[in-house]
Amino acid sequence: MSDRTIVIGAGLSGLAAARELLRRDIPCALIELRARAGGSLCSERSAGFVLDSGPMAFERERSGSLPDGPWPEEAFFELEDQEGGRRLHALREGSEALLQPLMDPLPTGALLTRMAVSSLGRFGPGFAICLENGMVLTAPALVLAAPARAAGRMLYSLCPQVGASLRDFDHDSITRVTLGYRREDIPLPVPAPPDTGFAFCHWTDHPARVPRDHVLLQLGLRMLPADVPAALVIDELQANMGWPPTHIVARVARWPGPDCLEPHEPQHPGRMRALRQQLPAGLTLIGSDYGAPQLEDRVRQARDAATAIADWLVRQSGKRDR
Ligand SMILES: Cc1cc2nc3c(=O)[nH]c(=O)nc-3n(C[C@H](O)[C@H](O)[C@H](O)COP(=O)(O)OP(=O)(O)OC[C@H]3O[C@@H](n4cnc5c(N)ncnc54)[C@H](O)[C@@H]3O)c2cc1C
Structure with a gap:
């Protein structure tokens, strides 16, 4: 053996x-x-944005539990969170840096x-x-x-x-939609999305993650059938949230059944x-x-x-x- x-x-x-x-x-x-x-940790760069198609946010207070660093203060930034007041952080380089x-x-x-x-x-x-x-x-x-x-x-x-x-x-499905906009196109702060259908919503205009005067939005949509085309997911989201179709980058990451209930x-x-x-x-x-x-x-x-x-x-x- x-x-x-x-x-x-x-x-x-x-x-x-x-x-x-x-x-x-x-x-x-x-x-x-x-x-x-x-x-599910996966980060990429596109048009000056750093995008995470999997997890992005974590509680820094408990960062003693992150994989061995060193993790200097500058590695993190605080994220705007619409999940109920939790103080969440993200990594400048994208979550994949944890690996x-x-x-x-x-x-x-x-x-x-x-x-x-x-x-x-x-x-x-x-x-x-x-x-x-x-x-x-x-x-x-x-x-x-x-x-x-x-x-x-x-x-x-x-x-x-x-x-x-x-x-x-039991599992739920989450579709993570990431959209990058010019700041003038999106009123900040981004309001909390309606309760139903949204797993989470984060946004940031931190310069480590977006070009100057831009904003990055990340939303998790629940229970979306896997066969809905990505373009339609984005159209409907923009219509629901009142956001214009002027995004500069967009990613739709589907994780069928990742969220164990x-x-x-x-x-x-x-x-x-x-x-x-x-x-x-x-x-x-x-x-x-x-x-x-x-x-x-x-x-x-x-x-x-x-x-x-x-x-x-x-x-x-x-x-x-x-
Ligand atoms: C869209 C999305 C957003 C998320 N956002 C957050 C967030 O913001 N904050 C947070 O804390 N967490 C988030 N999560 C949860 C996230 O899954 C975890 O944070 C973490 O990355 C999970 O790590 P893991 O190693 O436990 O599981 P996984 O990342 O799922 O890794 C399991 C591995 O097992 C492999 N595997 C599966 N079957 C087999 C097989 N038969 N043989 C060999 N290998 C196999 C898979 O390929 C995979 O690489 C999110 C998850 C998803 C999907």
Whole structure:
């Protein structure tokens, strides 16, 4: 059996867990479905704007939980928020910058991309990881950092009850619309959007994110059918909000079913505790769907989980040596 602990999913959670394992001298490898690591964290530059198609905002007060910096004061700016008075910050360079301190220390060959895990099983005292391409890997321990629906499928035969519960989690869909305007076209401050249909609305005219005298708007729209063309999404949004069709940049990022509703339920922590107790020792489950709703919670959860796995591996090797 390989001695590398496998982390499934190279989003922020998986990368933060891998970083912690490596810090504790536990060899590990990440398996990622897509061609790039980062999961929903994705930033790009266009026409002088810095756009985040995934998460943009987080609570700086809890930035001790961000991936290891250094994160100097100048790396952040305060965001205008229409989410109910929370003091939110964003990174000047875009949220994807959070990934760099996690990616840099990864040894060559530790990140395996374009590989989908289909199912998990036992292999001796450890685990077998079956990939959709037919490969089977083995590992002494597993960090499962994929969303609940994917993790539910992977656990189908290893932990049928946990798998079924995860596949049962309720989801919403969020379409993130990002629009860049000349400042004169948008009255500031941007008023809160109507309650229904909007998951969030942020705006900024910070010079790190927009050209001079411009403004960047980010809205999350709920429950929008996936087949509505991007141009129509923008037209309707502009009509609803009273914004002109004079935007300079526009992005419509669809994340079908990303927003797991369970963590918002009061019974979720208890339910997760019960599910975790059914997991075999040496396997841990991390990510937003499992009770870490904010970005900074996710990093802390990943570090704690990796620490627990590292301690468990040390105890196992102690037992074997005796
Ligand atoms: C549109 C959108 C906006 C958001 N905005 C915010 C925000 O403003 N603030 C905030 O705090 N959070 C926000 N979130 C939540 C966001 O998901 C998290 O902040 C964080 O990036 C999640 O990291 P993660 O690693 O837990 O999950 P993900 O980023 O989803 O990573 C999971 C990884 O697992 C991989 N994977 C899935 N299936 C498999 C498989 N079978 N085999 C191998 N790999 C697999 C995926 O490809 C992905 O890379 C937003 C999410 C979305 C989608």
